[in-house]
Amino acid sequence: xxxxxxxxxxxxxxxxxxVFQVKALIGHQxxxxxxHDSEGNVIPxxxxxxxxxxxxxxxxxxxxxxxxxxxxxxxxxxxxxxxSGRLEFIWEEDGGGVYSLAHQLMVx
Amino acid sequence: xxEETPATGLTRRELxxxxxxxxxxxxxxxxxxxxxxxxxxxxxxxGKTPTESDRLHLAMPRTFPNGYTVPLTLEIDSPMTESDxxxxxxxxxxxxxxxxxxxxxxxxxxxxxxxSTRIRLAEPQYVLAVAEMNDGTLxxxxxxxxxxxxxxx
Numbered sequence: 001x002x003x004x005x006x007x008x009x010x011x012x013x014x015x016x017x018x019v020f021q022v023k024a025l026i027g028h029q030x031x032x033x034x035x036h037d038s039e040g041n042v043i044p045x046x047x048x049x050x051x052x053x054x055x056x057x058x059x060x061x062x063x064x065x066x067x068x069x070x071x072x073x074x075x076x077x078x079x080x081x082x083x084s085g086r087l088e089f090i091w092e093e094d095g096g097g098v099y100s101l102a103h104q105l106m107v108x
Numbered sequence: 109x110x111e112e113t114p115a116t117g118l119t120r121r122e123l124x125x126x127x128x129x130x131x132x133x134x135x136x137x138x139x140x141x142x143x144x145x146x147x148x149x150x151x152x153x154x155g156k157t158p159t160e161s162d163r164l165h166l167a168m169p170r171t172f173p174n175g176y177t178v179p180l181t182l183e184i185d186s187p188m189t190e191s192d193x194x195x196x197x198x199x200x201x202x203x204x205x206x207x208x209x210x211x212x213x214x215x216x217x218x219x220x221x222x223x224s225t226r227i228r229l230a231e232p233q234y235v236l237a238v239a240e241m242n243d244g245t246l247x248x249x250x251x252x253x254x255x256x257x258x259x260x261x
Contacts, residue, residue, distance in 0.1 A: 019220055032228075034205055034260060055218065062213040063223075067206050068260070070177040070226040078220035 004028045004048075006101050008089055013106045014081035022061075024051065025074045026091050026099060032067040048073050050092040055105075056085040081107045119206055142234050146250055149202055150238055154246065158238055161247035164197075166237045168253050175259025177226040182212065184221035184239055184247075194221045195240045203233035205260055216242075228259035 009023040026048060033045025051073070053061040061077050073091075084107045091099045143160065150158045163185040172178050184194045193216040199209040214221045221239075229235070232254040239247045 032260065058218070060215050060218040064211040066208045066210060068201055068204050068209040068228045070228050074226055076224040078222050080218055080220070082218065
């Protein structure tokens with residue numbers, strides 16, 4: 001079975017107040033539920049429904065995804081470096097699957 | 109399984125059944141009527157009337173060979189202070205089988221109202237972005253994208 005692989009690209013250090021870029025990608029087919037298999041049966045929907053970026057336990061960027069987000073959902077977004085700590089990235093999937101990654105950020 | 113289908117997961121078919129305005133959306137997508145149709149659609153989804161604004165920038169290629177991974181960059185001019193910020197931005201593709209694409213939530217002082225991603229488009233259409241500001245007002249913009257192949261099939 002295919003296991004979605006999340007990936008994050010972000011700096012490990014930043015100046016206080018600086019805006020930094022985060023790139024978030026998860027390998028996922030984003031099956032829309034609109035397609036049929038060769039026998040005419042609907043292929044059930046299985047998409048990532050939510051992406052959350054948490055910075056020291058505070059939600060700082062959230063996406064609600066629908067079927068029209070392309071396969072292997074990719075987001076490039078921008079955060080302000082407020083303090084050193086932990087950034088957690090969480091992807092929620094139809095059916096209750098959850099995938100996550102964490103990164104440390106040192107703010108000088 | 110669709111047990112978690114959100115309440116706002118409107119299909120184009122449902123919209124068509126809700127009235128003549130819906131028919132206009134699906135049948136006449138010309139530059140002259142697109143704005144009116146977009147406003148009607150957003151009113152239908154949110155119950156509020158959006159204002160077209162040049163504070164929203166929705167950058168997408170005007171033509172793209174396939175509808176499976178069309179790049180999209182969204183940026184909103186906002187100081188992102190407690191008293192003046194963007195709460196969230198909804199992206200809609202009115203001529204997709206399911207018109208909702210994604211909603212991006214931003215946080216004042218913490219995230220910039222700017223994001224890039226890749227979306228699916230079923231056919232050439234106006235893609236809409238609707239921003240809800242902290243005072244509850246809706247701002248919108250749209251951009252025409254011509255795709256050569258159906259990204260939703």
